[in-house]
Structures are given as structure tokens and as C-alpha cells.
Amino acid sequence: MINLFDNYGQKTRDLHHSLMASGYNNKTIIVNEDGFLPKRVTSPYAFYIHLYEDDFNPTYFNQIVKPDYWEIRGTNLESGVYDKNMRRANVIYTSNLNSQRIVSRVEWLDGNNGIRSVDHYGISGWRFAQTSYNIKHQKIMTTYYTKDKKEVIVENYQTKNIILNQDGKVIVFKSKSDFVAFFIKSVGYNDDHVLYNSLSVPFLVTYAGDISKKDWLFWQEDIDSNGELPGNMVALLTDIRKDSLVIFQDKRQYDQAVNQHPEYKEKILHIGNVYPITKHHRDKTSRALILTNSDHIEKLDQLVSALPEVEFHIAALTEMSDKLMDFGKIKNVVLHPNVSNDLVDRLRKICAIYLDINHGSEIMAATRQAFLNNQLILSFTETSHGLFTVDNNKFNSEDVRNMISLMNDVSENITSYEQKIIEQHQYNNQTDISSFRNAINSNL
Structure with a gap:
């Protein structure tokens, strides 16, 4: 197998981690180079300019x-x-x-x-x-x-051509997909089985070329609200030349697809992600963490007042305003201005709840890291930053009493807390290694 991914963004990293954690250490090719690919991952651009062959010494x-x-x-x-x-x-x-x-x-x-x-x-x-x-x-x-500043590749966005200077020869490609296909063949990465997650260049490389006999599309986007499938996906599902599958990683999207298109049911699967979740041992579930660089924290005064048994930890990368510092006078509030990465890691370990209730930008990938640290994420609709918050854990700010009621319940009842964590895992399509492997192996 080889992995052929368009970009190495977060969704691709999650899929790549799931494959590696499940034992599929496939050659991995990224179409678009960002300069920060991990080990055992390459791109045509990186290969021809020898981007990752030096010791790493990034520019500050x-x-x-x-x-x-x-x-x-x-x-x-x-x-x-x-x-x-x-x-x-x-x-x-x-x-x-x-x-x-x-x-x-x-x-x-x-x-x-x-x-x-x-x-x-x-x-x-x-x-x-x-x-x-x-x-x-x-x-x-x-x-x-x-x-050494030698010009190797020129990509023209107006003509769509790519020019490669290799071993004294100039090779002109009419498209990026031709360039990528040339790279795969020239370095011997041809395989009978290609996994990809985009209907752009990776699809064009595999569908039009002779790179592989099996094409598996891991679909990580939303389909049309009326259930219409993208044209390239339909072409893949109906192509009798190849053994192709479309794997939805979001269960809600999968259900919509098979309900709207039962004719493709045999070629559509659902496989979630194996997220690297750390399950910390916490002595209690009545600690809540807020990461913010703003002193505008929605309904903080009401939450702190109504939940005296909950210990609120508020951390910021910078100094805190006088408005926020005043909260430090309250018994169940602990402030952490100019917080270090190490302290944030410790706070994530001891705090069972993450409150995504700060206005302004999210810092330190707060909601994603809360999910990976097995914290229960609660938010207001007006302040929600991430994709990991379960819908019924988001509250309108005028319904702060409902958030208070839920926090009371989970901080006093470990069973309720654990059930909410299970719901959070299911909502985010978390799966285990065994299930991921079985789903892959049963279709090889």
C-alpha cells in the first residue's frame, strides 16, 4: 500500500496516525509541500530539492x-x-x-x-x-x-505547467497530476493499492493513470446537504476497472450517503480514527480548565458563583488584565498568567473538564488537546472554537443554568462523567486499533 494525500493538514495527520498505530506503515506521499513533513513522509518537491536530508535547524x-x-x-x-x-x-x-x-x-x-x-x-x-x-x-x-539556491522546479499557476530540472534535463509536465504520477513511477512507488483522501490531484493520479489496481478514498469532508455525492466519487464507485472503496470517517456522513444511495452500499464503509487519547487518572472530576488570551470569558462570574465546589483554573500565555486578576480573589479560582507549556500539560492532566467559553481566538489548540487528554468539553454556542464539542454540550449563553446543572452532575457523579466522555468519543468517531485493523483487513 501507499498513501497519497493532498496536504498534510490535521485530518490527514489523524488518518496517517490511525494507519500507523494499526500497523500500516505505508510509504506516504504528500502532493503539496509545506516544509514540515514528519519522518517517513515525502513529497515530489522535497525529493527533487533534497529538502529533508540536512539536520533540522529551523528558522526563528x-x-x-x-x-x-x-x-x-x-x-x-x-x-x-x-x-x-x-x-x-x-x-x-x-x-x-x-x-x-x-x-x-x-x-x-x-x-x-x-x-x-x-x-x-x-x-x-x-x-x-x-x-x-x-x-x-x-x-x-x-x-x-x-x-545551495539551485532552481529545480517551477510551477506556473497560469498555464498549470510544472518544469523540472533533473540531471541536466528539462522536463515539462502539463499538470500537477502528471508531475506526481511521474515522481511515483520514477522512484518505484507503484503499488497495487493506493489510499488517498482527496478528489483533486490524488484522485486524478490514480484514476487516470496506471499507478494502482485498488483505490481507496478516505472521505473526510461533508457531502451535499441533500445527499448528492461529488461527481469524482461517483466515477470511482462506478468504475469497473478497479477494486475501489469509499471510506467515510464521519458516521453521520456515512449514514446519509448509504441512505441516499443504497446502490453503492457495498462500496461504502465507515472507519473512524484511532486518536492518541491519553486517559489520565484523576482523583476528582470537579476541576475545570480555561485557556485564554482574553479577559472576556462568557458567564464566568455566574459559573464561579453557582459552582463553589468546582475548582476553576484559568491560564493565559500573557499577563492578565485587572478584570481577570480580580477573579483570583475568589476561593475556587486559580489564575495562571504567563503560563508555560509544562504547566498547561499538568493542568490538562488534573482538570477533568475543559470550558471553551473564552471569546477571541483559541490558543494552544485547546479543544483538540482537551479531547486528546480525555477532558469533557463544554461550551457556549457564542464561544465554541473547535469541532470536538458534542452538540448537546454546547449551550446558548442565556441557558447558563443548563451548563451549571450539567457541571454539577458530572463533577459529583463519576458515572455521569464517564458516560459523557463515551458520548464525546462516539461523536468524534473514535475507534480502537483492533476495529480499525479488522475493517481494513476484511476488505483487502
């Missing part, structure tokens, strides 16, 4: 090359390059690493704050690509370089 925000007398100003969330008071570039951090302020790309701006070019950095620390834009701020092309 204050190490990027800039003109003399310009300065870099940054926080834990973002940075910029300034010429006096004029912002000349946006410095974007990678989200793939726990370390803060590691550069993923630098967006150079024109006088109207429009992007004119982007420098792409990877985990090895050097600029491996540059994307140019026209005056309408549309992407024109991306050029990929080796560490």
Missing part, C-alpha cells in the same frame, strides 16, 4: 533575512517586518511544532498591504521556495530551490 522569527535598518517585531502569535512604522512583511509561524515562533513563510507586502511574494521556509531552516504574485495579488508561480 528573528533570523529571517531583511534589509538593513528594518526591524522584526513579534509576539507568540505573530510577527512582522517593519520599516519604521510601515509593515513590510507578515511572518507566519508553523502550526506543526510545539515550539513557538518557528517560521513557515514570510509574506512580503506592497505599499497597500497586498502580498507581492512569499518566502517559504522548512524545518531544515533554509528558504526552499518562493511564490510570486501579480499586481492583483494573484499567485503567478512558485520556484523551488536546493539548499
